[in-house]
Amino acid sequence: MVFHDVLIIGGGLAGLRAAIEASKNGLNVAVISKVYPVRSHSVAAQGGINAALKSNDNWEDHAYDTVKGSDYLGDQDAIEIMCKEAPEDIRELERMGAVFSRDADGDIAQRPFGGAGFPRTCYLADRTGHGLLHLMFEQIRKYEVTVYPEWFVTDLIVEDNIARGAIALEMLTGRFHRLHAGALIMATGGYGRVFGITTNALTNTGDGMGLALRAGAPLMDMEFVQFHPTTLKRTGILITEAARGEGGYLLNSKGERFMKSYAPNAMELASRDVVSRAEQTEINEGRDINGCVYLDLRHLGREKILERLPQIRDISISFAGVDPIEEPIPIRPGMHYSMGGIMTDKDGKTPVEGLFAAGESACVSVHGANRLGGNSLLETIVFGRRAGQSVTEYCSGSKVAAFPKSALQDATRKAAMIFERDAGVKSSELLERVNSAMMECCGVFRTEEKMKEGLDRVRAVREDLPKVTLTDKGNVFNMELAGVYELEHIVDLAESILLGAIHRKESRGSHTRLEYPKRDDKDWMKHTLIYKDGPEMRIDHKDVTVTRFEPKERKY
Numbered sequence: 001m002v003f004h005d006v007l008i009i010g011g012g013l014a015g016l017r018a019a020i021e022a023s024k025n026g027l028n029v030a031v032i033s034k035v036y037p038v039r040s041h042s043v044a045a046q047g048g049i050n051a052a053l054k055s056n057d058n059w060e061d062h063a064y065d066t067v068k069g070s071d072y073l074g075d076q077d078a079i080e081i082m083c084k085e086a087p088e089d090i091r092e093l094e095r096m097g098a099v100f101s102r103d104a105d106g107d108i109a110q111r112p113f114g115g116a117g118f119p120r121t122c123y124l125a126d127r128t129g130h131g132l133l134h135l136m137f138e139q140i141r142k143y144e145v146t147v148y149p150e151w152f153v154t155d156l157i158v159e160d161n162i163a164r165g166a167i168a169l170e171m172l173t174g175r176f177h178r179l180h181a182g183a184l185i186m187a188t189g190g191y192g193r194v195f196g197i198t199t200n201a202l203t204n205t206g207d208g209m210g211l212a213l214r215a216g217a218p219l220m221d222m223e224f225v226q227f228h229p230t231t232l233k234r235t236g237i238l239i240t241e242a243a244r245g246e247g248g249y250l251l252n253s254k255g256e257r258f259m260k261s262y263a264p265n266a267m268e269l270a271s272r273d274v275v276s277r278a279e280q281t282e283i284n285e286g287r288d289i290n291g292c293v294y295l296d297l298r299h300l301g302r303e304k305i306l307e308r309l310p311q312i313r314d315i316s317i318s319f320a321g322v323d324p325i326e327e328p329i330p331i332r333p334g335m336h337y338s339m340g341g342i343m344t345d346k347d348g349k350t351p352v353e354g355l356f357a358a359g360e361s362a363c364v365s366v367h368g369a370n371r372l373g374g375n376s377l378l379e380t381i382v383f384g385r386r387a388g389q390s391v392t393e394y395c396s397g398s399k400v401a402a403f404p405k406s407a408l409q410d411a412t413r414k415a416a417m418i419f420e421r422d423a424g425v426k427s428s429e430l431l432e433r434v435n436s437a438m439m440e441c442c443g444v445f446r447t448e449e450k451m452k453e454g455l456d457r458v459r460a461v462r463e464d465l466p467k468v469t470l471t472d473k474g475n476v477f478n479m480e481l482a483g484v485y486e487l488e489h490i491v492d493l494a495e496s497i498l499l500g501a502i503h504r505k506e507s508r509g510s511h512t513r514l515e516y517p518k519r520d521d522k523d524w525m526k527h528t529l530i531y532k533d534g535p536e537m538r539i540d541h542k543d544v545t546v547t548r549f550e551p552k553e554r555k556y
């Protein structure tokens with residue numbers, strides 16, 4: 001039997017930052033991750049991380065840009081904390097050894113990013129996540145954190161609304177284990193794979209949100225799904241916003257910089273929801289190039305592209321056959337980020353005692369209806385640290401108690417049942433059905449009719465879940481078995497996104513309803529909560545916290 005003060009589920013930036021904090025405070029900390037931690041999706045982050053570092057910038061302006069970007073749905077008290085604490089967190093990362101790109105004076109360089117009134121995005125070329133995640137992984141070695149790499153959490157154990165631990169499948173052996181903990185932190189990242197075309201890693205199946213929902217914690221603002229304006233056509237691979245931050249243009253088939261009709265001031269650097277809608281309108285109205293528009297970097301010149309955007313050049317050559325030094329890159333909007341997630345307070349607490357969440361799996365909410373680029377890496381660091389701090393306070397009063405062995409037996413029995421089923425349907429077929437329903441029915445522009453069709457299609461997949469069979473009956477690295485658990489979460493999350501989106505009768509941030517084209521602060525200035533206390537999901541609401549920025553119309 002294994003006991004830890006705190007078990008952190010997820011080895012991305014949020015999980016590792018929380019681990020450092022809790023461990024520094026003397027707790028016995030373990031991190032469990034279904035992939036080796038440095039393969040977490042954080043490693044793929046390209047463009048950078050925001051903080052008001054310069055003397056002519058300030059955290060209040062960062063907060064204003066974030067609130068405006070969120071279309072006034074973000075909670076302003078949480079946003080203030082994030083923006084105020086950001087500079088010290090960046091300096092701490094630098095002291096730990098982060099190799100930030102530098103400006104001519106030798107200070108941390110900062111580039112302009114979408115929706116920001118000041119160039120405040122710090123970066124490590126276009127490999128920011130790679131640099132930071134390896135740094136964090138190296139740091140947890142120093143603090144003697146236990147790591148369970150390639151262990152897949154299948155169940156959370158919650159008794160009388162108190163978190164007690166988790167059941168996990170060790171991928172190497174196929175054995176299930178019981179892990180007892182005084183507290184759990186969910187740091188399981190986003191759910192991009194609910195959609196067929198996404199910038200997200202194959203591992204981003206939203207497991208933590210699904211697990212928390214079943215354990216009694218509500219999900220918040222699930223209808224807000226970010227579509228990034230610049231993703232490659234077939235694969236959905238991301239071309240960072242930094243490409244526009246460094247001066248890239250968007251062109252339609254007539255060679256026009258079409259953003260002048262949609263955001264005459266900010267142009268290509270309007271917030272992501274605005275740019276994605278503009279591109280989709282150009283595509284829908286026939287000013288496209290084979291379903292795409294162009295991202296043109298040629299005028300930046302060879303030297304700048306090689307210095308600031310080397311990975312973007314590699315990706316464009318390898319996956320689109322285009323060298324951006326010579327030709328424009330065909331791009332279109334693609335699913336990128338989960339604004340919604342497990343509802344937490346400013347210290348990562350959920351309504352389930354001892355269950356905390358941080359990073360993309362959580363909804364604090366600092367992004368509201370639309371996240372600004374560079375604010376998500378920041379959220380992982382600020383709120384990962386804060387969750388590590390508040391779990392320390394929680395653990396000082398709680399004792400790790402053993403939960404019954406029956407939980408382990410139930411998990412083993414469920415897997416055995418899936419193995420034994422002979423005839424049925426493959427989970428990959430069911431996944432494809434959810435993916436296409438979400439792409440066709442819940443994209444950049446939404447209508448009630450299509451979303452209801454999507455909901456019917458997702459619920460039909462739910463009915464087929466008990467028929468899933470495996471072709472791989474082995475125990476060693478059975479990814480197909482893990483895929484069944486992931487699919488169950490994907491179905492829950494797809495349903496919660498559609499329910500929230502059908503329910504919200506207005507357009508705000510990333511959520512654009514053709515029947516309700518305007519934002520409606522009178523009726524909808526509130527968060528959507530989704531609960532699953534029985535077989536059905538239930539919707540509730542929570543007020544938005546407004547501190548200093550009164551809602552007004554957004555213009556870029």
Ligand SMILES: Cc1cc2nc3c(=O)[nH]c(=O)nc-3n(C[C@H](O)[C@H](O)[C@H](O)COP(=O)(O)OP(=O)(O)OC[C@H]3O[C@@H](n4cnc5c(N)ncnc54)[C@H](O)[C@@H]3O)c2cc1C
Nearest residue numbers: 010011012013014034042047048153189359360374376377
């Ligand atoms: C291509 C790309 C580029 C991006 N670029 C930027 C950027 O430049 N700036 C920015 O601010 N944001 C960016 N983002 C967003 C940002 O990278 C993410 O929101 C952030 O890194 C998420 O970190 P996390 O720690 O919450 O989760 P992740 O890094 O996704 O880690 C999740 C962890 O949970 C574990 N896990 C999940 N399920 C289970 C389970 N069932 N059992 C055990 N372990 C589990 C995984 O193994 C993993 O370790 C980008 C995102 C993408 C996809």
